Amino acid sequence: MNDILLLIGRSLRVAIRQPVAILPNIAISVFFLFVYNSGLSSVAELPGFQGTYLGFILPVSLVSASVGGAGLAGQTLVKDLENGYFTKLLLTPTRRLALIWGPMVASAIILTAQVVLVMLLALLMGLRVATGPAGFALVVVLAFLWGMAFAGYAAFMALKTKNAAAAQAATFAFFPLIFLSYTFVPQEYVTAGWLRVAATINPTTYVFDSMRSLLNTGWDSTSLLVGFAVTLGFATITGALALWAARGVTKMTS
């Protein structure tokens, strides 16, 4: 366990030394929150809309924060692979998987901090969570899990490409994931058939649904179950891919 803690500590320290890798991501999340909330809040006046537009758009900002933070895991790994430091670590008796888990957990800690920060900002902007503190916590948990799922994907791409530019490009998957969904208006107002199809396929839709129910409408077990199931399923797939790629990189001699 000690080796994982050492490697998490190291990843966190290095991440904090590169605020340019973290700050733009926080800025984008805050941008979503402010700009869309002030620009599109009249959506909440449409007939049948439940809750506030702030509660509706906040999940978009949270998913953006979590996905962006998760990309850090890939960035750390790819930099280590490129500058040879990964090999230096491989030459220690450290458990091979600790080398992958270190950056993953560190990025999870950072993304959780970002998510909480955005949530607190939303509270300051007048957010009332329909399900109370427990719902607030569940929203953070969902964002965290979704981030870990994306961290698995980022780590997989980093380990497979071993190229910073390619790993960076891979994080652009974030765009279709966020925007090909009921991002700005509820489902019932979206008429474009193709977008409805895309949103149904897009797992993010179910994360948005779960978070929105917690924030705006109250406890909805179906929506929560589906949201958590989709998130955990996605995390399992990307986690398995990351482990598979890690097995190749570390050769798994012990």
Add this chain to the structure above:
Amino acid sequence: MSDHNGEDRSITAVGMRRDFGELHAVDGVDLEIPGGRIFGFLGPNGAGKSTLVKILTTILNPTAGRATVAGYDVQKQGGKVREAIGVALQDVGLDPLMTSRELLMLQTELFGTPRDEARKTAERLLVTVGLDDVDPRKRAGAYSGGMRRRLDLALALVHDPRILFLDEPTTGLDPASRAAIWEEVRRLNDDFGMTIFLTTQYLEEADRLADEIAIINKGKIVAQGTPSDLKREVGDEVVELQFGSSADAASADAALAAVAPNRQVGGRELRLYFGRAAENVPELVRVLDGAGIRLQGLTIEQPSLDDVFLRVTGEALEHEVDEAGDAGSAPPDAERAEVTS
């Protein structure tokens, strides 16, 4: 195996092979290196030196063959091997965002040393490699090439390894940094009986440091022995003659057969190997003059790696090919891709 304090410090390999697709990077290498030696592994870029080091240091799996390091099987007992060895690869592996003390402490702690002790180790090694007076806040990314090499060497020493692998430790260094590394390598071997496996492209480096040298070319060991043995085979000095055309060089090669039994032609140049070159120069000039071959230049040199190579492989080092390979494409990338996929 000669041991030190009862610990195995030897390196052995039998039928070691590693293919990258069609390329046989290491093609049937056998090694038997007793503990406590400095073993020099000499060869051009792309000869298979780095691949062999990666196999022996458990970073890369061989395609075939068996190797033991410190008495442990490199494939089946990787963890044990890693505890016994220190490794400084050709590509220095430092996180540019960390300071020397952070890098040294983390590396030491990952070997299971408690924090307080790791701090002492870090300070001690910084003195050893002469980096103790560098600003402690300076990050590795701001270090010069020579400083990075020295820090990388310090990282290889955090756990007092019994065997040290140095892959081209002085390539690209200035003469002062090179001399400092040589001195340190000697000291580690003298003071601690550390076995040192050193790869190099420089004959001079192998000559100065190594008790024994193996020359590797295209994945195969083509010569092995003490530095003086190898050089004696080539001759102690080289006379290089330059001509106006390759036809002239070829005629001179034929004309000088009786005067100089050891010769190599390359383009418009002819290289002749002697025990003492100066004594033979007047005769060379006389013969060429008599044959009516116009000489454009004459230089006397020490035998180089090329000369040893010519001798043992019968062909010149393929400089362009090797340098191109080193600069980017084929062997190093192929290695890296394989290490990590």
